[in-house]
Amino acid sequence: MPVNPSVFVFIAWRNIWRYPVRSLLTVFALAGGLVMVILYSVLVEGISRQMVDYATEMSTGHLQLHRRAFVDEQDLYATLPWSYLDAIETRLPDISAAPRLYAAGLASAQASSTGVLMKAVDAVREPMVTSVLSQVRSGTVDLGPASPSEEGLERHNVVVGTQLAKNLKLQVGSELILVTQAADGSIGNGLFRIAAILNPVDTAFDRTGVLMSIEAFQAMMYLQTGFHELAIKTRDTADLEISQAALDATVRRLTAEQPLDALGGAALVRNWREINPTISDMLELSRSMVIVMGFIIVGLASFGMLNTMLMAVHERTHEFGILLAIGMKSRWLMLMVLIESFFLALISALAGAVIGVWSGRYIQRHGIDFSGTMPDGYDWAGMSFEPVMRGHLEPAHVISACLIMTLVAMLSSLFPCWRTVRLKPAEVMR
Amino acid sequence: MTLLSLQGICKTFRQGEIEVEALKNIDLDVDEGEFAALVGPSGSGKTTLLNIIGGLDAPTSGTAHLNGIDITRLKESQLSDFRLFQLGFIFQAYNLVPVLSALENVELIMILQGRPAKERRARAQHYLELVGLGREMNRRPSALSGGQQQRVAVARALACEPRLVLADEPTANLDSENASALLDIMHKLSREQKTTFIFSTHDPRVMERAERLIKLRDGRIESDAVVEQADRAVPA
Ligand SMILES: Nc1ncnc2c1ncn2[C@@H]1O[C@H](COP(=O)(O)OP(=O)(O)OP(=O)(O)O)[C@@H](O)[C@H]1O
Ligand SMILES: [Mg+2]
Numbered sequence: 001m002p003v004n005p006s007v008f009v010f011i012a013w014r015n016i017w018r019y020p021v022r023s024l025l026t027v028f029a030l031a032g033g034l035v036m037v038i039l040y041s042v043l044v045e046g047i048s049r050q051m052v053d054y055a056t057e058m059s060t061g062h063l064q065l066h067r068r069a070f071v072d073e074q075d076l077y078a079t080l081p082w083s084y085l086d087a088i089e090t091r092l093p094d095i096s097a098a099p100r101l102y103a104a105g106l107a108s109a110q111a112s113s114t115g116v117l118m119k120a121v122d123a124v125r126e127p128m129v130t131s132v133l134s135q136v137r138s139g140t141v142d143l144g145p146a147s148p149s150e151e152g153l154e155r156h157n158v159v160v161g162t163q164l165a166k167n168l169k170l171q172v173g174s175e176l177i178l179v180t181q182a183a184d185g186s187i188g189n190g191l192f193r194i195a196a197i198l199n200p201v202d203t204a205f206d207r208t209g210v211l212m213s214i215e216a217f218q219a220m221m222y223l224q225t226g227f228h229e230l231a232i233k234t235r236d237t238a239d240l241e242i243s244q245a246a247l248d249a250t251v252r253r254l255t256a257e258q259p260l261d262a263l264g265g266a267a268l269v270r271n272w273r274e275i276n277p278t279i280s281d282m283l284e285l286s287r288s289m290v291i292v293m294g295f296i297i298v299g300l301a302s303f304g305m306l307n308t309m310l311m312a313v314h315e316r317t318h319e320f321g322i323l324l325a326i327g328m329k330s331r332w333l334m335l336m337v338l339i340e341s342f343f344l345a346l347i348s349a350l351a352g353a354v355i356g357v358w359s360g361r362y363i364q365r366h367g368i369d370f371s372g373t374m375p376d377g378y379d380w381a382g383m384s385f386e387p388v389m390r391g392h393l394e395p396a397h398v399i400s401a402c403l404i405m406t407l408v409a410m411l412s413s414l415f416p417c418w419r420t421v422r423l424k425p426a427e428v429m430r
Numbered sequence: 431m432t433l434l435s436l437q438g439i440c441k442t443f444r445q446g447e448i449e450v451e452a453l454k455n456i457d458l459d460v461d462e463g464e465f466a467a468l469v470g471p472s473g474s475g476k477t478t479l480l481n482i483i484g485g486l487d488a489p490t491s492g493t494a495h496l497n498g499i500d501i502t503r504l505k506e507s508q509l510s511d512f513r514l515f516q517l518g519f520i521f522q523a524y525n526l527v528p529v530l531s532a533l534e535n536v537e538l539i540m541i542l543q544g545r546p547a548k549e550r551r552a553r554a555q556h557y558l559e560l561v562g563l564g565r566e567m568n569r570r571p572s573a574l575s576g577g578q579q580q581r582v583a584v585a586r587a588l589a590c591e592p593r594l595v596l597a598d599e600p601t602a603n604l605d606s607e608n609a610s611a612l613l614d615i616m617h618k619l620s621r622e623q624k625t626t627f628i629f630s631t632h633d634p635r636v637m638e639r640a641e642r643l644i645k646l647r648d649g650r651i652e653s654d655a656v657v658e659q660a661d662r663a664v665p666a
Contacts, residue, residue, distance in 0.1 A: 007541045014529035318524055325486055325521075326539055326586075327514025329507070426487040429521065430477075 008332060012339035015312070016347075026308040027348045030409055033301030034352025035359065037294040037401045039391075042360040043368075044286045046391035052272075055279050058201045060272045061098070061129045061231035063244055065251060068265030070228050076103060076183060078264035079226030084254055091250050094235050095243065096128040099227035101217050105180035107210060109168040116164065116210045118178065120217030129233040132201065132211075137162055139172035139196030143213035146193040149175065156216035157195035161206035165197045172197060178210065183223040190220045244271050290397070298405045302412040309341055309416035320420060321428030333420045341413030348409065349402040357398055363391035433594060433626050434460040434483065439492035441478050441649075452478040453489070454649040460628060462593075465620045467640030468630040474646040476630035477598055483628065484517055484596045485509040497593060514542055518587030520597035520629075525583035526571040532558060532578075533567040536586045543590060550589075557585035561615050577608035581615060588619055595620075597629035601636050613639045 016023050056062055065088075069078035085099050101120040106113055123143045127133055133141045139159075146155040158178075160170060170176065174194045182188035192212070200206040218224055234243040248269045255267055273280040313320075320333055371387040441453040452475045460466055468476045481487035482494060485501050493500050496516065504512060513519070526535045533554050540550035558567050561581040563574075571579050580600055587595050597616070601609035613636050620627045631637060645652040 003542055003544055007538070011527065011529060018529055319527060322519075322521060322525055323527070324510070325484065325513065325519050327510050327517075327542055329510050332542075424486075426481045429486075 003332070005335065008336045009339055012336050012343060015336075015340050016343050022308060022311070023344060026304045026344055027351060029301045029304035030298075030345065030348030030405060031352035031355065033297045034349065034401055034405045035356040036297050037290075037405070038352070038356030038360055038393075038398055039363065040293055040297075041290045041397040041401065042363055042391035042393050043389065044290050045394050045397065046364065046367075046389065048283045048286060049392050050390060051279055051283065054201065055276050056233075056272050057131050058135070059130055059132055059205065059231075060275055062234045062240060063095075063232040063247055063269060063271050064275055065230040065232065065247070066228065066268050066270075067260070068268050069263065071268055071270075072265075074102070075264065076221075076223065077225075079223070079228055080230065080260070080267060081226045081258065083258060084251075084267075085227065085230065087254055087258075088230070088247070088250060092246060095247070096125070096233045098122055098125040098129040098231045099214070100126075100229040100231060101214060101221075101223065102228050103180055103217070103221055103223075105178045105210075107164075107168065108177045108179070109170055109174060111169040112167070114164070114167060115208065116178070117205070117208045118180065118210050118212060118217065119205075120212050120214045122214055126231075129231045132198070133159070135199040135201050137197045137199045139194065142195045143211065143216070146195070149191055153191050155191045155193045156212060156219075158192040158216075159196045159198060159211040160194060161198050161209050162200050163206045164208060164210070165194070167207075170194050170197070176210075178220065180220065182221050186222070188220040188222065190216065192216075240271050240273075244269060294401055294404055295408070298401075298408045301405075302409045305341065305344060305409045306412040306415065308344070309337065309413045310419075312340070313337060313416045313419050317423065317428050320423050321425045324423060324425040325429065330421045330423065333423075334417045337417045337420055338410070338413065341410060341417075342406075345406045345409035349406050352405065353398055353402050356401070357393065360391060360393040360398075364393050367391070431462050432459050433462045433464075433497060434458070434628075435495045436483070437493045437495075439479070439482060439489045439494065441475070441482065441487070442490045452649050453482070456492070456649075456651060458644065458651065458654075460594075460626060462626055463620070463624045464642055465617055465627045465640060466629075466642040466644060467637050468628060468644050468646060469632070469637055470646035470652070472632070475649040476646055478649075479646070480596050480598050480628065480630060483594075484519065485513055514539065515590075516593050518590070518592035518595035518625075520580070520583045520587050520595065520600045522599045523576070523579075523603040525586070526579055528571050531568045531570055532563060532574065532582045532585075535571070535582055536589050539586060539590050545590075553589050554585070557589040558582070560588075560619065561585045575608075577604050577612060580604060580608075580612050584612065584616055584619070588623065588625060591623070592625065594626045594628065597627065599630050599632065601631060601633055606633070606635055609633055609636055610639075 065080065067078035067080060069075035085097060088097055099122055103118045105116050105118050107116040123133070141159055142157045143159065144157060146157045149155055158176060165171070172194055176192045176194060177189065178192060179187065179189045232247065234240065251267045251269055260267065323333065324330060367388040367390040369388050374387045436456055436458040439453055439456040440451070443450040443452055456479065468479065470476055478487065482489050485504065489502060492502070494502050501509065501512060527538065530538065536554035536558060537550045540553065555567065558564060561584055563578060563581055563585070566574060566578060571582070574582065601612055604612060616627060617639055619625065637643060640657060642654070642656050644654045
């Protein structure tokens with residue numbers, strides 16, 4: 001005659017409420033651990049996503065196209081012809097592309113001078129790929145021609161980062177002289193007006209970057225042949241590899257139709273992970289850290305479980321002896337203890353998940369505000385962040401955290417369970 | 431008819447260097463329906479003997495046949511089924527599962543036996559009424575007196591109609607009034623159900639009610655006698 005195991009479920013459930021305070025403390029420990037794991041993952045996931053967003057949204061885009069020599073040596077002459085831009089735009093209508101040019105130069109303001117990286121962007125195309133031009137701290141972004149200087153010299157507008165503005169004591173409307181070696185070997189120079197100062201986004205750009213229009217760049221550099229970089233935004237980030245393959249194929253066909261010069265090397269398509277390997281590695285690392293931390297926190301919390309169940313088994317030694325004597329099988333006793341632990345773990349998982357999700361969503365919505373201690377935000381992995389840390393609640397992480405907690409808690413109750421198996425009624429009852 | 435037959439039961443406990451001979455060559459037959467008391471000074475071997483009869487402990491040598499089956503040869507899992515289906519146990523105290531009501535405690539064995547819900551509920555109620563706890567059925571053990579708890583244990587032991595009920599000092603924690611009352615109930619039920627009882631006791635007032643007195647001393651049976659019942663009426 002089979003025994004209906006529901007009776008063990010029933011007794012186990014009653015046993016939990018035998019010492020409600022002790023059970024609740026165990027639940028608090030486990031649920032508290034779970035909440036910590038969930039919140040930790042919310043923060044790491046939030047920062048990770050912020051990093052990806054910053055990396056892709058602010059400057060990199062999802063994919064980039066360069067010549068090999070530009071990637072390897074920042075070779076000024078390693079350009080891609082302008083016809084490539086039109087061809088890519090017509091052949092891949094699903095993507096947005098923004099061409100860029102780079103050159104090193106010396107910037108002088110009234111107070112001092114410093115080395116800068118000049119970056120030329122297309123004011124129309126760039127906003128379709130990145131939001132770098134909308135990160136305005138002061139002024140208005142305008143890369144067109146500016147009013148002539150007091151001496152009547154022609155000027156162009158440029159945009160700089162916060163740190164460079166600070167270093168050179170620049171304000172909106174200040175004048176800036178850029179000197180560089182042009183593509184033809186001559187000294188190129190120009191007079192510029194600061195149209196806007198940008199929020200710190202990319203640490204390197206913030207310190208040294210000067211944004212200007214492609215026309216102004218070409219006029220100063222005598223470099224008409226093409227562009228250095230094409231930043232590309234795809235519709236769907238999930239299909240990064242697919243978009244990359246599509247672009248790669250298009251570029252390969254293009255190079256066959258319109259061969260590139262020999263010196264600049266092949267055209268190279270890379271995704272943002274390949275462009276920012278440190279960020280990509282950091283993301284992987286911090287995500288695996290969440291798992292490690294999760295096991296540590298939950299492991300510590302489940303010592304509470306171990307203790308509770310050891311005590312429960314210990315104080316019921318006599319009771320178990322009686323039950324064994326009247327015909328209970330020791331594996332049923334073990335099952336009962338396991339079910340009891342499972343209930344504790346389940347209650348903890350539910351409580352922890354509810355509190356964790358609730359507070360995780362709060363962090364996701366409102367973020368954690370550090371503007372009191374770090375008004376300028378913080379730097380991490382070469383990127384500058386706003387002083388508000390935003391979390392991201394990933395349901396899959398909550399589920400795996402709950403599973404890990406339940407698993408570890410059940411593992412820690414195996415030892416107490418195993419003790420019931422060794423009970424001998426005659427010895428217990430003495 | 432003989433229900434229980436012990437032959438040459440010896441039990442030696444070994445504690446490190448010291449050996450204790452708790453039982454020395456016990457031969458004993460108990461017939462069906464007997465109401466027998468196991469008496470003797472402390473340490474004489476009463477508990478040891480009851481544990482061997484109940485399959486809770488194995489003898490060092492000898493055989494113990496119950497209903498024709500030698501229980502000393504049974505494996506652990508067979509023993510637990512043997513206890514579940516053939517025996518009833520009443521211990522000194524704390525017999526009951528604290529988180530279950532009196533009724534649930536009585537039902538528990540029948541649940542383990544796999545009896546249908548209706549039947550076991552009806553039987554449990556019936557036996558609790560028989561031991562005078564018809565009103566206290568839904569209380570937990572902590573809300574029952576020591577005497578009441580022992581009566582629940584009696585109901586539990588009898589509700590599944592075992593062949594033999596073993597009780598090791600069932601009255602040891604009770605005052606003499608409660609002890610007498612419990613013995614009366616046990617005796618009455620034993621008569622009505624023709625259930626065989628073997629119980630151990632120190633208490634002379636409890637011994638009085640036994641129909642057979644088996645005296646142990648130093649692990650041997652010192653005397654074994656049927657008590658004259660003529661002068662005492664079985665309580666109704
Ligand atoms: N597990 C054991 N290990 C060692 N010695 C034991 C063990 N169990 C019983 N003994 C010894 O066996 C002898 C008989 O013990 P037992 O418990 O059967 O006596 P008892 O008649 O039930 O005594 P009491 O009336 O005090 O309950 C005693 O000397 C006791 O010390
Ligand atoms: Mg004893």
